[in-house]
Amino acid sequence: MNEEQLIASAKNGDRKALAELVKNYGQTVYSFAFKVCRDREKAENMMQETFYSMIKSLHQFDGNSKLSTWLYRIVVNHCLMEARKSSRYTFVEQETDDSLFDEKYIADWSTLPIKNLETKELRNILDSAIDKLQPEYRVVFTLRDVEEYSTEETAKMLELSVPAVKSRLHRARAFLRNEITKAFQE
Amino acid sequence: MNEEKVSCKDVMSHICESLSEEMDSPKCVAIKDHLENCEGCKSYFTSVEMTIDLYKKCTETFPDDVHKKLMAFLELNDEK
Ligand SMILES: [Zn+2]
Numbered sequence: 119m120n121e122e123q124l125i126a127s128a129k130n131g132d133r134k135a136l137a138e139l140v141k142n143y144g145q146t147v148y149s150f151a152f153k154v155c156r157d158r159e160k161a162e163n164m165m166q167e168t169f170y171s172m173i174k175s176l177h178q179f180d181g182n183s184k185l186s187t188w189l190y191r192i193v194v195n196h197c198l199m200e201a202r203k204s205s206r207y208t209f210v211e212q213e214t215d216d217s218l219f220d221e222k223y224i225a226d227w228s229t230l231p232i233k234n235l236e237t238k239e240l241r242n243i244l245d246s247a248i249d250k251l252q253p254e255y256r257v258v259f260t261l262r263d264v265e266e267y268s269t270e271e272t273a274k275m276l277e278l279s280v281p282a283v284k285s286r287l288h289r290a291r292a293f294l295r296n297e298i299t300k301a302f303q304e
Numbered sequence: 305m306n307e308e309k310v311s312c313k314d315v316m317s318h319i320c321e322s323l324s325e326e327m328d329s330p331k332c333v334a335i336k337d338h339l340e341n342c343e344g345c346k347s348y349f350t351s352v353e354m355t356i357d358l359y360k361k362c363t364e365t366f367p368d369d370v371h372k373k374l375m376a377f378l379e380l381n382d383e384k
Contacts, residue, residue: 137380144374145366152364162370166377173378215317244358263356288317295348295355 121185129177136176139185140169146186147193153260154197154253156245164200168193190265191275194257201253218292247297251290258283259290310334315345 119127119135121142127135147168152161171192179188248256261272262283273283310318315335339345375381 144371148366149363264360291352295351
């Protein structure tokens with residue numbers, strides 16, 4: 119069965135088809151939830167909530183968007199709701215555009231010893247940079263740059279305006295990049 | 305030549321979409337010109353691309369037991 123047939127069968131109560139859909143998207147939803155939640159246990163919970171919502175509202179899925187897009191929208195909402203419970207992220211908001219796009223950060227990365235770094239060390243640097251980024255920004259960065267949705271699609275999924283998505287994307291990119299640069303300069 | 309003047313800061317904080325109308329706007333044309341001639345901005349964009357690449361590689365593995373727990377949670381564990 120292709121995806122369309124699976125969805126149609128699942129809507130008609132075929133639990134095998136439903137199980138198949140969940141299996142096909144488990145990895146995608148889990149790794150996205152992890153990118154946003156930054157915690158295995160939370161990512162697991164968000165994934166469970168997402169598929170639970172999917173099963174409950176699959177009958178509303180009209181096929182006008184891809185199932186993956188629809189699932190992203192659900193998982194984003196769950197992750198952001200969860201993130202709002204703890205408001206320990208303030209880093210990006212506190213930075214002004216002037217400090218984020220400071221020309222002092224135009225370091226030449228070809229001279230940074232990135233290639234010589236152990237993958238693990240680099241991963242740690244990146245992890246701590248991303249941990250400081252607010253979930254609202256992480257979501258934009260992940261959808262737009264990692265999952266490669268267009269600005270318009272990202273805006274629709276997040277119910278944000280296009281300029282708001284652009285602004286968050288820029289700030290997220292600049293922030294991450296600056297954090298990594300700083301880690302190397304220390 | 306282009307009349308529009310852009311600074312490195314403009315280049316860093318502006319996104320030109322691949323949508324034709326935006327790509328052809330005077331601002332984006334000026335940004336493309338600037339990018340072609342400015343080593344600083346070129347390296348900025350390279351570093352942003354590298355940041356994105358690094359992040360893309362940070363995928364979490366999806367352990368089998370997590371999948372099993374998911375199916376049990378959804379009461380789908382008997383299907384299959
Ligand atoms: Zn420049």
